[in-house]
Amino acid sequence: MRTSTDYLASLEDGRRVVVDGEPVKNVVEHPAFSPIAHTIGRLFDLAADPANNMQAEDPATGRAVNRLFLPPRDAGELTDYRRAAQLWATETHGFVGRSPDHVGAFVAAFSRHPEAFADDRGPGKDLAENVRAFHRRVVENDLYVSYAIIPPQASRTTTEHAWEGDFIQVGVAEERPDGIIVQGAQMLATGAAVADEILVSCIKPLQAQDEDFAVSFTVPVDTDGLTLYCRRPYAPVASSEYDYPLTSRYDETDALLVFDKVFIPWENVFVYKDVPGLRQQFFGTGAHVLGNWQAQIRFATKLRFMAGLAHKVAEVNGVEKFPGVVEKLGELASLVSIVESGVLAAEHAAESDDQGLFRPGARALYGAMGLQSEIHPRVIGILRDLAGGGVLQLPASVAELRNEATRGHMDRYVGSPGTPAEERIKLFKLVWDAIGSEFAGRHQQYELFYAGAPFVVKGYAYRNYGYDQPLAEVNDFLASYSTHGTEAAR
Numbered sequence: 342m343r344t345s346t347d348y349l350a351s352l353e354d355g356r357r358v359v360v361d362g363e364p365v366k367n368v369v370e371h372p373a374f375s376p377i378a379h380t381i382g383r384l385f386d387l388a389a390d391p392a393n394n395m396q397a398e399d400p401a402t403g404r405a406v407n408r409l410f411l412p413p414r415d416a417g418e419l420t421d422y423r424r425a426a427q428l429w430a431t432e433t434h435g436f437v438g439r440s441p442d443h444v445g446a447f448v449a450a451f452s453r454h455p456e457a458f459a460d461d462r463g464p465g466k467d468l469a470e471n472v473r474a475f476h477r478r479v480v481e482n483d484l485y486v487s488y489a490i491i492p493p494q495a496s497r498t499t500t501e502h503a504w505e506g507d508f509i510q511v512g513v514a515e516e517r518p519d520g521i522i523v524q525g526a527q528m529l530a531t532g533a534a535v536a537d538e539i540l541v542s543c544i545k546p547l548q549a550q551d552e553d554f555a556v557s558f559t560v561p562v563d564t565d566g567l568t569l570y571c572r573r574p575y576a577p578v579a580s581s582e583y584d585y586p587l588t589s590r591y592d593e594t595d596a597l598l599v600f601d602k603v604f605i606p607w608e609n610v611f612v613y614k615d616v617p618g619l620r621q622q623f624f625g626t627g628a629h630v631l632g633n634w635q636a637q638i639r640f641a642t643k644l645r646f647m648a649g650l651a652h653k654v655a656e657v658n659g660v661e662k663f664p665g666v667v668e669k670l671g672e673l674a675s676l677v678s679i680v681e682s683g684v685l686a687a688e689h690a691a692e693s694d695d696q697g698l699f700r701p702g703a704r705a706l707y708g709a710m711g712l713q714s715e716i717h718p719r720v721i722g723i724l725r726d727l728a729g730g731g732v733l734q735l736p737a738s739v740a741e742l743r744n745e746a747t748r749g750h751m752d753r754y755v756g757s758p759g760t761p762a763e764e765r766i767k768l769f770k771l772v773w774d775a776i777g778s779e780f781a782g783r784h785q786q787y788e789l790f791y792a793g794a795p796f797v798v799k800g801y802a803y804r805n806y807g808y809d810q811p812l813a814e815v816n817d818f819l820a821s822y823s824t825h826g827t828e829a830a831r
C-alpha cells in the first residue's frame with residue numbers, strides 16, 4: 342500500500358498552485374503545504390500498517406487495500422469503516438476535514454450505483470464505466486481526491502446561465518471526439534494543493550438553462566490549464582510548533598480552481614450536461630450519506646478533543662469543581678455526546694440499499710448534522726469562557742522561555758499550582774490555536790459551511806426526518822375528541 346514516501350514523491354509534479362501572485366515550485370518543500378502534506382503522508386503510513394486494522398480484502402482483486410475506499414456491504418464492514426475513519430481522524434484530532442477518506446467515501450458509494458450514471462441523456466459514452474474505473478484507480482493507488490462542488494459565490498439570486506459574463510462557473514466550452522474542454526472556475530477545494538485528483542461537480546441545484554455547467558468530472562491536479570489560487574496560508578506564520586501546534590500541522594489550505602481551456606478525456610467524465618443527473622449522483626447513490634457520516638465521525642473526534650481541552654484548562658486554573666464550571670463542562674459533554682450518538686445511531690439504523698451499499702441511517706445522520714452550526718460555536722464559546730484571559734497572558738513566543746533573561750518571569754508569574762509555566766503556556770497556546778488564531782477562525786467557518794450553508798444542512802435534516810409519523814400522531818390525537826366530547830373532570 343501507498344506510504345508517505347510514495348505520496349510525497351508523487352506531489353513533485355507540474356501542478357500550478359499560486360500563492361502571493363507566484364506559482365509554487367514544489368508543494369512538498371513550500372512552508373504553506375509541506376506540513377499538511379506530511380500530515381496526509383502519516384495517514385497513508387497508518388493505513389499501510391496492518392496492525393491498525395485499516396485494511397480489507399478488495400473483493401475485485403483479493404488484495405489488501407484501505408477499507409476507507411471500499412463501499413461497506415454489511416453491518417460489520419460499516420463498523421470497521423467507522424473505526425478506521427476514527428483512527429485517521431484521531432491522528433489529526435479532527436482538525437483535517439478533507440482527509441482522503443472524505444471524497445473517498447463519495448467515490449466508494451458512486452461505485453456501488455452505476456445506474457445513477459447510466460448515460461441515457463448524454464454523449465453516448467459509458468459514464469457508469471468511467472465511475473467504476475475511477476473507483477478502481479482510487480482503491481488500487483490509494484488516491485487522495487479532493488472535491489470542488491460549489492460554484493463561485495458571484496450571486497446566489499440566480500444560477501450561472503443568468504450571471505454576467507461567460508463561463509464564471511466551470512462548464513463545457515467544447516465537445517471533442519476524445520473529450521471535452523472545460524472553462525471557468527469552481528469556488529473552493531480544500532486540500533487540493535496536496536491531493537492527487539479533484540472531483541469537479543455541482544451539488545447546488547441548477548436550472549435547465551445551466552445544462553453546460555451540469556457536469557461532473559475528475560481532473561489530476563497537475564493538468565495543463567488548471568490553476569489553484571490558495572487563500573492566505575496560515576502554516577508559514579506559525580513561528581514554532583510550540584506557539585501554533587495546530588496551525589503548524591493541520592492547515593489543509595483551500596483553493597479557488599480556475600480552468601483555462603482544460604482538456605478532460607471522456608474517461609474522466611461522470612455526468613454530462615445532465616441537471617437531474619448531478620443531484621442523482623450525490624443523493625441517489627448514498628454518497629452524500631456515507632461522505633457526511635465520515636465527516637461526522639471526524640467532527641465528533643474534534644469535539645472530544647475540545648472537551649478535553651476545556652476540562653484541562655479548568656483543572657489547571659483550579660476551577661473544575663466549582664458548580665458553575667461543572668455545569669459548563671456538563672453542557673459540553675452533552676453537546677459532544679449528541680454528535681457521538683448521531684454517528685452511532687446512524688450506524689445502528691444502517692440498511693442495505695438496492696445495490697448492496699450498507700448506508701448509515703439518514704435520519705440520525707442529518708439530525709446531528711443539522712445542529713452542527715449551533716454545536717460548534719457553542720463548544721468554542723464554552724472553551725473561550727473557561728480560558729478567560731489566560732490565552733492572552735502568554736509570551737509572544739517560545740523565545741521568552743528559551744531566553745535566560747526572561748525565563749525567570751515566565752516561571753514565576755505564568756505557572757499554576759502543579760503546572761509549571763512551560764506546560765501552562767503550552768496548553769493555553771494550544772487552546773488559542775483551537776479558538777482564536779486565524780487557523781481557528783477558518784475552522785469556525787469550515788464547520789458552519791463545509792456541507793453547505795446552515796439553511797441547506799437543516800433542509801437535509803427536515804427532508805430526512807420523516808415528518809409523516811409525527812404528523813400522523815398529532816392528527817390521530819386531534820381526531821380522538823371533538824366539540825361533542827365529554828367535559829374534562831375538574
Ligand SMILES: Cc1cc2nc3c(=O)[nH]c(=O)nc-3n(C[C@H](O)[C@H](O)[C@H](O)COP(=O)(O)OP(=O)(O)OC[C@H]3O[C@@H](n4cnc5c(N)ncnc54)[C@H](O)[C@@H]3O)c2cc1C
Pocket residue numbers: 439488489490491493494497528529530531532595783786787790791792793794795796
Ligand atoms: C473553510 C471552507 C472550506 C470549504 N471546502 C470546500 C471544498 O473542499 N469543496 C467544496 O466544494 N466546497 C468547499 N467549501 C464551500 C462550501 O461548500 C460552501 O461555502 C457552502 O456550500 C455554502 O455556499 P456559499 O459559501 O456559497 O454560501 P451561500 O450559499 O452564498 O450562503 C451564504 C449565506 O447567504 C444566505 N443565503 C444564501 N442563499 C440563501 C437562500 N436561498 N435562503 C436563505 N438564505 C440564503 C445564508 O445566510 C447563507 O448562510 C468550503 C467552505 C469553507 C468555508
